[in-house]
Amino acid sequence: MKLSPEKLKELKETARICRRDILRMTTLAGSGHPGGSLSCIDILVTLFFARMRHDPRQPKWEDRDRFFLSKGHSCPALYAVLSRAGYFPVEELDTLRKLNSILQGHPDMLYTPGVEVSSGSLGQGLSIGNGVALAAKVDHRNIKVYIMLGDGECQEGMVWEAAMTSAQHKLDNLCAFVDYNRLQIDGWIDDIKSLEPLQLKWESFGWKAIIIDGHSFEEIWQGLMEADRTKGKPTVCIARTVKGKGVSFMENQAKYHGMALTPEELSRALKELE
Amino acid sequence: MDMLGTRDVYGKTLVELGRESENIVVLDADLASSTRTNYFAREFPHRFFNMGVSEQDLIGTAAGLALAGKLPFVSSFAIFLAGKAWEQIRQSICIPNLNVKLVATHGGITVGEDGASHHSTEDFALMRVLPNMTVICPADGVETEKVIREIAKHQGPTYVRLARPKFPVVLDDAYQFQLGRSFTLRQGKDLTMIATGIMVYQCLRAAEELDKEGVSAAVVNMSTIKPIDAPAIASAVRQTGAILTAEEHSVIGGLGSAVAEVVSQNCPAPMKIIGVDDLFGVSGNADKLMAHFRLTYPYIAEGARQLLKRK
Ligand SMILES: Cc1ncc(C[n+]2csc(CCOP(=O)(O)OP(=O)(O)O)c2C)c(N)n1
Secondary structure, X not given: OOOOHHHHHHHHHHHHHHHHHHHHHHHHHOOOOHHHHHHHHHHHHHHXXXXXXXXXXXXXXXXXXXXXXXXXXXXXXXXXXXXXXXXXXXXXXXXOOOOOOOOOOOOOOOOOOOOOOOOOOOOOHHHHHHHHHHHHHHOOOOOOEEEEEEOHHHHXXXXXXXXXXXXXXXXXOEEEEEEEOOEOOOOEHHHHOOOOOHHHHHHHOOOEEEEEEOXXXXXXXXXXXXXXXXXXXXXXXXEEOOOOOOOOOOOOOHHHOOOOOOHHHHHHHHHHOO | OOEEEHHHHHHHHHHHHHHHOOOEEEEEOOOHHHHOHHHHHHHXXXXXXXXXXXXXXXXXXXXXXXXXXXXXXXXXEHHHHHHOOHXXXXXXXXXXXXXXXXXXXXXXXXXXHHXXXXXXXXXXXXXXOOOOOEEEOOOOHHHHHHHHHXXXXXXXXXXXXXXXXXXXXOOOOOOOOOOOOOEEEEOOOOEEEEEOOOHHHHHHHXXXXXXXXXXXXXXXXXXXXXXXXXXXXXXXXXXXXXXXXXXXXXXXXXXXXXXXXXXXXXXXXXXXXXXXXXXXXXXXXXXXXXXXXXXXXXXXXXXXXXXXXXX
16 A cells, blocks of 8 residues: 555645644743654654544544654654644643643643653653553454654663563564654764664564654655564664754754754744745 | 852862862763763763663663772763662662762752653652662752762762752852751741752741741751751750751652651651652743742741641
8 A cells, every 4th residue: 555645745734734833832832852853753643644543532442553652752743743633722732831731841641632651751662562562462452553762762771671572472563663863862872872783683672673764754654564564573663864854953953852942943943844 | 149050060060070080980871961961071081971861771880880999970860860770779889888979960840841750759768768878959059069079078879969940049158068967057946947959948038938927947958868967856856846847859758758757756846848749740830830839938938837836
């Protein structure tokens, strides 16, 4: 199955809108994590608008596919996608990180419809996804579990403990993404603690590992198709991405990891996303 | 009122210590720009190790460096250090009683907008319960410098909690920090407020409020939470007969509990524990959260009034 030209156009347009949402909400909040939100947004948009079975009117529907944002700091991307999908009004985005908001600085399932689990401390999402995927196997429930990991996050030992669990239990109903933007907070991953050879690492842990361009909807789609075809083992899509993707002056800049744009920067950025 | 960032002071003091002693090494876990260990990294790149997002590995590596005779200072956010790596701290630092200095920034709820996952209202409890561990939370930037210098001389595992926002300065340069000793900032007759961290400032404000009502409150800076200054607590009870504690931490297991352990067993007296109720944090501006969690001086003054009724 291929993405239709109409669907492709729709995804591109949705991603553009979500990029604008991410930048607006973080600037309004005066803080937050725009860089890593922009690097994973195209994958989130593909999942929520083309792939996953879900129903914004029934966030707790038992047969929904699940998405876990293990790199929780990128929740502006998740909030943009959830609001545009209809889980809550888009206006709520303006309250991000403020006292009494439904949109916490890191995802909190008790506050936000559509958020599957609370996260923010890195390293824990894959284990949780494994648990849900195991339960689906036990219950013979035909659902798919998607996980978004950061590349810096993959420096947490727990990610690799979980990777062994997924393979041990042949969790072919689980598909992980690594947002491989090559940056963490303090600089380049390769200068701090390299993950390479990353594809071989996942393969040697018993996974099907493929490399995709995380900003190409066709390639993200191909990755998802590959995950569906793969039986007897979990799949990871190592997505080559650019931190700050879509705004020229933010791309590949570590400083926009955890810093919102100033209002002036925001208007420049929004022009680039018209 | 002068404001100083406790983490900024920490970063600068580490650089000075690094110049004074070749033996000091510094480790961080991808938060060097926030904890300010990046100042040290810039000047001494060969003695700085950024471990990446690997807090448990961070602690183990520091233990190894200490075993090999180095003096490691280890930093991350409070919850990722004290929380994520707790059992590694217990096994590899406290049981072997190694000389590792854990200096956590972003303690408490004044972390602000990041919300529950990044707040730390449990770290005093987590660190205090470990045998061999010393636990310190300075009241301001002035004390931070003295604490960092002092723990570099002291032998044994140490946890220091610092903060994200700048704090008002409450101590003057002549102040001498002594490990395990509290410091009385204000004398009083009717009750004693024992506080740590930012709450020292809030208690001083509360004491001024109470003064207007004719209530005389002493204020004690209990920066060393463990070992707790039991003689000072006993004398506070003798002098004022009522103890209020205040901390930017859960009301369970922190300074209030430490003081209550002494008061209840050695010198019973009515107590009021001010801290974060048994709840997780929420996102919001740090000042707003201080009020939201009832940590600001009007709530302390109110707590004092209630306490005095039980005297
Ligand atoms: C356990 C833990 N340690 C530290 C942090 C602080 N932190 C937030 S994001 C981040 C870097 C993550 O890098 P990466 O996974 O590459 O994220 P991305 O570049 O995609 O935003 C760190 C260290 C955290 N949230 N959790």
